[in-house]
Amino acid sequence: MGHLSVLLLSVLAFACLALAMERHQEELFARQLGPGATKGLRVAGWALLCGSSAVALRQPSWAIGLVSWFGCLSAGAGMIFVALMLAARIPKTIRPQRR
């Protein structure tokens, strides 16, 4: 249970951080998000990362929680990486067009 919530928070965190990057905004939305949205996503991403570490350290054994946190960071970032890679394969015709 503990691992799962840490992993979930880590995935959400990296999703926000990825969406806060111009390159991936272009790729997914065919445009850049406004500076406000970008900043909000970046803040949310870092906040979620802090949150995931807090959850990890509150596990029955904080030491094992910390090890698990690093594992979940790698796994979470890896899942976002794969998701972006798969998204890039969706044929251009059904993806949002540049205005």
Next chain:
Amino acid sequence: MVGMGAIRIMPANTSPKVPVSRAARKPAKAPGIRQTMSDLHIWTGLLAGWILYAMFLTGTASYFRDEISQWMRPDVPAQSQLADAAELAPRLIAAMEVIAPMSPQWSISLPDARNNTASAFWRGGRRFESATFDPATAQTIGVRESIGGEFFYRFHFQLHYLPVLWGRWLAGLCGMFMLVAIISGVITHKKIFIDFFTFRGGKGQRSWLDAHNALSVLGLPFHLMITYTGLVTLMLMYMPWGSNAAFKDAAQRQAMQTELSAFVRPGPPSGQKAELAPVAGMIQQAQARWGHDGVGSVNVNNPGDAAARIIVVRADDARVSASPQYMMFDGVGGQLLQIKDRVGAAAETRGVMYALHLGRFSDYPLRWLYFLVSLAGTAMVGTGLVMWTVKRRAKLPDPARPYFGFRLVERLNIAAIAGLSVAMAAFFWGNRLLPAAMADRKVWEVDLLFIVWGATLVYALLRPAKRAWVELLWLAAALLVLLPLLNGITTDRGLWHSLAAGDWLFAGFDLTLLAFGGLHALLAIRTQRHQPKARPAARKSKPAPPAAGAHIPLSHAQAAVGDPVVERV
């Protein structure tokens, strides 16, 4: 790991085809730090890469060492309930009194949640001997004896067929190269954050670089930790000078040893025979202290002698430290002599690093995280090796006749990456197919792995490179996918039974084999479909194929030798 930036910069300096980078426009001066680090990264990575790949992959498998051992000893039933240490240990000690009465030191490991067998190793003459026990009978396992997952664990830090110390030195040297490659890779990679999630498919070398970057950067905490702590596990062998200078006499060294391990060197025997005191009561005292399943092993020094010592050792699967915690008893009188429950700060630091490397404290979700990130590390080494050839292929003066170094790296890559998958699968096939009563069966299992691995190297040398990749990947895929079937035929614990019976260890193992078989098939298909264009096309994830442009002219006779295998697979 992160070779990337390296490769990004180098072509700019050496090849006119690549867009000129800022670095290349500068007047030729001494190479900058990134260039230097890039060269260092590339060459340390290449030189140690083949051994590192094998160390990484077998080390990754070692996270499931006990599970692999269980799968390879199908005749030992899954334990429905963990044996009580206080009840089992006396029976194992009685067995050891028959097996090794003259040995000055035994170490007996009890079963735990992941391990359904007990095991022992002991000093026998100048060597260590070992045995595996069925906890139900407290007798050694005679049928279908196997080294199990222990082989991968041993191999990943001491290799095989070499004297143990040579193997460990070689592994340490490669580990040091790995550390250098990681640090120089990080320095070389100048866009870690900008390229954090970037993968550009279909772009040849660029795609390889992106994949290598992602595997390296996303798993960086693990890769750095595992390499450094791996060196720490054998630090006193690699760098003994500090402790040699600090601890001059035997007593001090002995005291240092007890900070590192509960395998305390036996004192001099008295020469007087004496019966061992009953051990059950000692274990119960330890259980009262550490919990019912808190006892990991029992060490006996000078058994049968009046100076005997019994050391009850705490299991290390509940805490992030491998520093020794034990209770030492007089082996004849039975009284408690010493409780060791803490070590000095330096020893504890080492204990934590040791534990981080082994991950024995992990529950299954955490164990899978260890396994998957470690697998990413394996793929990092593999993509790095393949990239060396991808990058140079485009620049070959005559792609039909690559120079010797290129061919050497290309062929070694095939055998080291695709060949190892085939060999590891063959190890499991041997486990199920070698006759149950065969003499030295467990030795033959391991020999078979190396025979097959050697054969894949010969095959890789004889076949055109692309075909060798495709065929060996298909062979690995077929061997892996058919293993659950073989398991179902040769044992009564096939996938359908294990799923029905809720035997998750066997079911999980078979399903994992199927997944790896699928992965190899995917790699084989992608390699097969790869059509090198003027610009090499892309590949993603790990072991991918050298382009077909690299074919070495072969005699028809040689080509014919390889063909039947393709047909068969």
